[in-house]
Amino acid sequence: MSFDYKPYLRYEKLPHMWCPGCGIGIVVKAMIRAFDDLEWDPRDIAVVSGIGCTSRAPGYLNMNTLHTTHGRALSFATGIKMHRPDGNVVVIAGDGDSTAIGGNHLIHAARRNINITMIVNNNNIYGMTGGQYSPTTPLGAKAATAPYGNLEPSFDLPHLLRGAGASFVARGHVGNGRQLSTILKKGFAHNGFAFIEVVSNCHTQFGRRNRMADPMNMIKWISDRAKPLKKFGQMEEDDKAKYFPVGVLFEEKDRPEYTATYEKLIKKLSA
Amino acid sequence: MKKNMDDVRFWPGNIVVAEAAVAAGCNFFGGYPITPSSEVAAHMALLLPKVGGHFIQMEDEMAAMGTVIGASLAGAKSLTATSGPGFSLKLENLGFGYIVEAPCVVVNVMRGGPSTGLPTQPAQADVMQARWGTHGDHPTIALTPAFHQEIYMETIRAFNLAEQFRMPVILLLDEVLGHLSEGVIPPKPGSFEIINRTKTTASPEDYVPYDTSEGDVPPFAPYFAGYRWHTTGLNHDRTGFPTTDPDTVTFDEKRLMRKVTGNRELIDKVEYFQADDAEIGIFAFGSTARAAMVAVKQARAKGIKAGLMRPLTIWPFPNNQVLAFSKQVKTIIVPEMNLGQIVYEVERSVHSDMPIHRINRVGGVPINPSEILAGIEEAA
Numbered sequence: 001m002s003f004d005y006k007p008y009l010r011y012e013k014l015p016h017m018w019c020p021g022c023g024i025g026i027v028v029k030a031m032i033r034a035f036d037d038l039e040w041d042p043r044d045i046a047v048v049s050g051i052g053c054t055s056r057a058p059g060y061l062n063m064n065t066l067h068t069t070h071g072r073a074l075s076f077a078t079g080i081k082m083h084r085p086d087g088n089v090v091v092i093a094g095d096g097d098s099t100a101i102g103g104n105h106l107i108h109a110a111r112r113n114i115n116i117t118m119i120v121n122n123n124n125i126y127g128m129t130g131g132q133y134s135p136t137t138p139l140g141a142k143a144a145t146a147p148y149g150n151l152e153p154s155f156d157l158p159h160l161l162r163g164a165g166a167s168f169v170a171r172g173h174v175g176n177g178r179q180l181s182t183i184l185k186k187g188f189a190h191n192g193f194a195f196i197e198v199v200s201n202c203h204t205q206f207g208r209r210n211r212m213a214d215p216m217n218m219i220k221w222i223s224d225r226a227k228p229l230k231k232f233g234q235m236e237e238d239d240k241a242k243y244f245p246v247g248v249l250f251e252e253k254d255r256p257e258y259t260a261t262y263e264k265l266i267k268k269l270s271a
Numbered sequence: 272m273k274k275n276m277d278d279v280r281f282w283p284g285n286i287v288v289a290e291a292a293v294a295a296g297c298n299f300f301g302g303y304p305i306t307p308s309s310e311v312a313a314h315m316a317l318l319l320p321k322v323g324g325h326f327i328q329m330e331d332e333m334a335a336m337g338t339v340i341g342a343s344l345a346g347a348k349s350l351t352a353t354s355g356p357g358f359s360l361k362l363e364n365l366g367f368g369y370i371v372e373a374p375c376v377v378v379n380v381m382r383g384g385p386s387t388g389l390p391t392q393p394a395q396a397d398v399m400q401a402r403w404g405t406h407g408d409h410p411t412i413a414l415t416p417a418f419h420q421e422i423y424m425e426t427i428r429a430f431n432l433a434e435q436f437r438m439p440v441i442l443l444l445d446e447v448l449g450h451l452s453e454g455v456i457p458p459k460p461g462s463f464e465i466i467n468r469t470k471t472t473a474s475p476e477d478y479v480p481y482d483t484s485e486g487d488v489p490p491f492a493p494y495f496a497g498y499r500w501h502t503t504g505l506n507h508d509r510t511g512f513p514t515t516d517p518d519t520v521t522f523d524e525k526r527l528m529r530k531v532t533g534n535r536e537l538i539d540k541v542e543y544f545q546a547d548d549a550e551i552g553i554f555a556f557g558s559t560a561r562a563a564m565v566a567v568k569q570a571r572a573k574g575i576k577a578g579l580m581r582p583l584t585i586w587p588f589p590n591n592q593v594l595a596f597s598k599q600v601k602t603i604i605v606p607e608m609n610l611g612q613i614v615y616e617v618e619r620s621v622h623s624d625m626p627i628h629r630i631n632r633v634g635g636v637p638i639n640p641s642e643i644l645a646g647i648e649e650a651a
Contacts, residue, residue, distance in 0.1 A: 010501075013512070043475075043497050048341070059501055059512065064494040066344065067503035068337065069367050075301075075334035079341025079349070080494060082325040083299055087345070087495040105337075108330035262325060269321045 008032040008042055010062045017056055021215025023174035023200035027092070027121050028057050030177050034185035045088045048077040050102060053128045053202075054094035054121040071101030074109045077116050085115070085259035090188065095122040096134040099155055103135070107164035110193050114258040117187045117194040120157060123202035131205030142209040158249050161195040168194035169250040174201055175223030179246070186248055192257045199226065199244065278456045284448040285352070287419050287455055288378055289314035291426035292350050294457065296465055297376070298324035299347035301338030303331055303357060306390040307446040308380035311352035332360035336377070340364060343373040344502060346493030348430055352378035354446075355397055356387060358404070365439055366405035367504045369527065372481075372489065374433035374468055376426070378442045380449040381557075381608075383635045392635025393446035395557055396609035401441045402586045408524055410531035412538055413441040413586035415556040419453035424463070425583060431466035432538060436530045437488050443585065445608065447558035447637050475499070480511040481523070487530045531587055540583040541592045545571060549578025551647050552600035554593065554617050556582050559606050559638050566643035575651045585613070590620040597621035602650045606630035606638050626650075 009032070018024050035045065045063040049055035051070035058065035064087075068076045073091045081089045091098075098106055098120050109116060125143060126132040133143035133150045136157065140149040158169045168190040172180035180198060187194035201207065201218040212218040225243050227235070232245035282290065288311050292300075300319060302312035312328065319326040325342070329335040332353060339349040353361060358379045368375055381397045383389025397404075401413045412432050416425040426442060433440040471478055471490035480500040481489045489509075492498035505513035506520045514520065531538060545567050546552070555563040560581040570577035580596050582589050593616075597603060603621065605614040610631050618627050630646050632638045 043499060044495060046345075046494050059503070063499050065499070065501045066341070066494075067501070067505070068340075069333075069363055069504055072333055072337040072364060075329060075337025076341035076344075078327065078329070078334070079299065079301060079338030079343075079347075080345045082327055082338070083342040083345040083347040084495050104330050105334050108334075262320070266320045266323055270323065 003033065003036070005029065005032055008035060008062055010060055013060050016060055018053060019204045021201070021203055022053070023123060023202070023219070024054055024057060024121055026174040026177045027119065027180070027198050027200065028060065030172070030181040030184055031090070031092070031119070033181040034188055037185050038188055040088055040188070045090065046077070046080050048073045048080070048089065048091045050093045050097040052094040052097045052126070054092060055097060057092050071097055072105065073097070074102060074105040074116065074118065078109065078114060081114055081116055081259055082262065085263060088188070089115070090117045090119065092119040092121065094127070095120060095124065095136040096126040099135045099157065107160070110161050110164035110166035110195060112258045113165065113167050113192045113255055115191055115193070117190070117196065119184070119196050119198060121198050121200045122157065123200040123206060125202050125206040127202045127205045131209060141206070157197045162250050166195045167192035167252045167255045168248070170195070170248045171197045171199065171244065171246050173199035173222050173226045173246060175219050175226060183248065190251070191253070192255055274456065279454045280457060281452050282419065282455055283310060283450050283452045284419055284422050284444055285310035285380065285450070286314050287422045288352065288426050288442065288444070289318060290457060291423040292376070292430065293318050293322060293324070294460065295348070295427040295430035296467070297348045297350045297430060298322070299339065299342040299349035300326045300351065301329055301335040301342065301349065302351050303329055303335045303353065305332070305354045305357040307382055307449050308352040308354045308378060310449070311378055315350065332357040333364055336361040336364035339375045340368050340371070340373045343375045344371070344494055348434070349375045350378070351375070352380065354380050354382045355384045358397060358400065362405040366407060366409060368439040369405070369409040370504055370506070371502050372437040373439070374437050375439050376429045376433055376442060377439055378444065381443060381445040383633065389635040391446065393558060393637055394608045394633065394635070395445055395559060396612065396633070398443065398585065398607070398609070399612045401443055408528065410438060410528050411441065411586040412436070412438065412531060412584065413443050414583055415443045415585045416583060417448070417557055417560040417581060419455045421583065422448065423455050423457060427463055427465070431464065434466045434468040435488070435537070436534065437468055437491060438530065443557065445557050471498070479509050481507065481509040483509065483526060487526050487533060535587065538584055538587065539589055539592070541589050542581050542583060544579040544581070546578035546580055546596070548576055549599065550576040550601050551578070551650050552596055552603040553577065553579045553643065553647070554581070554603055554605050555579065555607070556585055556613070559608060562638050562640045563606060563643050565640035566647060569640060569644045570647045575647055577647045588616045588620070590616070593617055593620035597625050602626045602628060604628040604630060604643065604646045604650060606643050606646070608632055608638060
């Protein structure tokens with residue numbers, strides 16, 4: 001029997017506003033499959049986003065959904081999670097939203113180890129505003145604001161998050177939805193700040209400027225570079241630059257989770 | 272009222288805010304350190320976990336405002352406190368609070384500006400920013416208490432108004448009020464009104480997040496209560512989903528404004544001192560109103576009939592009350608710790624040939640009574 005997405009979607013809001021072939025739909029499907037595997041009741045899930053194409057995802061999800069200001073999704077999510085530690089709080093945002101204007105919140109949520117799952121749909125570009133370069137646009141790639149090629153080096157997000165103190169760091173990609181769903185499920189189930197980068201495609205704004213206007217070509221470009229962590233580890237150093245590792249890259253299960261620590265304080269003071 | 276000295280607390284204004292907030296039912300604070308408001312945060316960090324509430328110091332001012340709205344949407348009564356530079360940073364998310372209709376209270380303990388300005392010294396130069404700071408049309412409620420007992424009661428009123436009208440409410444203090452210590456008698460719990468936002472009675476299936484069939488303030492459903500509604504900073508229709516339909520957007524923006532303009536009798540609050548027979552009027556708020564009160568007494572001792580009007584609700588501006596006051600006095604003097612801001616509202620409110628005198632001071636030193644007295648004597 002085929003999987004029924006309806007209980008999780010606001011069906012009447014479809015068709016969605018993304019371009020045909022956009023990777024965000026794959027991420028949303030993978031999220032739903034992971035919610036379903038975990039048997040999370042949609043009424044107990046809050047999905048929070050910022051601004052941009054990816055941040056339109058919550059509008060299609062039949063849950064508590066909050067579409068906030070540019071870059072600030074994690075701060076709103078933090079307020080929700082602190083007041084209702086029993087709720088499942090997920091943030092989904094794009095690379096520009098979460099790593100440029102929202103970069104400060106990203107590293108501090110990781111440091112705090114608050115039990116929020118952060119999904120960054122990394123399509124290497126500001127899509128909604130018209131293809132400007134983001135902190136994850138590859139060096140040399142073209143963008144609306146980098147007509148001669150991007151002059152800035154890009155973030156390695158898992159490294160950034162690991163350094164900031166995230167207790168769960170993973171990466172998936174839109175070329176493998178099933179694997180992505182498994183990774184997301186692990187992230188959702190993790191008790192602490194879980195960061196998941198999804199390497200995704202914006203063939204419209206990134207691809208057209210970089211000889212990958214066809215979404216299938218771009219997804220293939222992504223898939224060909226994705227290597228399971230173990231295989232990636234066995235590669236020669238020179239080859240590593242051409243690929244990226246996928247899977248759970250780092251996990252530490254026993255680190256104190258922030259809201260649990262706060263609840264302990266409340267209990268102690270009320271005793 | 273006879274004071275039982277055991278009931279008196281000698282607190283700086285910032286501590287009064289925190290104490291009163293908790294008394295009003297505040298159970299969430301998100302903040303960021305900034306002079307001269309930081310004591311509010313420190314005291315909330317002390318109080319909140321004891322009453323089962325949550326305090327968090329965020330990585331920046333925008334994030335602090337984000338937590339406050341997020342917690343509010345999850346059902347909390349939330350507070351943040353800041354000062355000029357931080358208030359500037361909070362403004363975008365403050366606007367988000369207005370459009371999604373998230374009750375919360377934002378304290379701005381005003382200091383000298385612009386920019387970093389005079390961090391440890393008072394000003395009243397954010398009074399127009401409080402009204403117009405965030406972009407786009409939006410309603411504003413801002414309160415300006417002048418005495419510490421009043422700070423206590425106005426903090427409670429700020430929460431009540433926020434809850435009643437589902438919107439952020441701004442509490443404007445200044446560095447003098449924030450740091451000056453003064454006796455306060457906290458009212459006994461149960462002796463003052465506490466208003467909580469109207470919760471929806473609709474079933475989750477029938478819930479319409481911005482249903483205004485019963486009035487301009489839509490009934491609320493917190494997150495994780497079975498109601499799966501969508502919240503967005505985009506203009507939205509009654510279902511909460513984005514729309515660009517001109518009629519729908521116009522209706523909704525006018526409704527947001529009407530929450531304030533249509534409920535003036537519940538929001539307005541003006542105090543008078545020796546105003547009944549006054550010939551020289553003074554309009555002042557915050558710590559400047561304290562100096563004005565002394566100046567009125569000094570003028571009266573000299574036989575000059577001076578009187579003070581001071582708004583506790585400064586936004587929406589009490590235009591009608593100022594007009595009525597102007598009909599009784601020969602002139603109005605507007606002392607304020609800025610280079611002339613609220614005076615424009617006073618001028619707009621009175622009949623056109625009414626002389627309005629300004630007393631302005633920046634530089635970080637409070638306006639003292641003798642300056643106002645000199646103004647009174649000149650005008651008399």
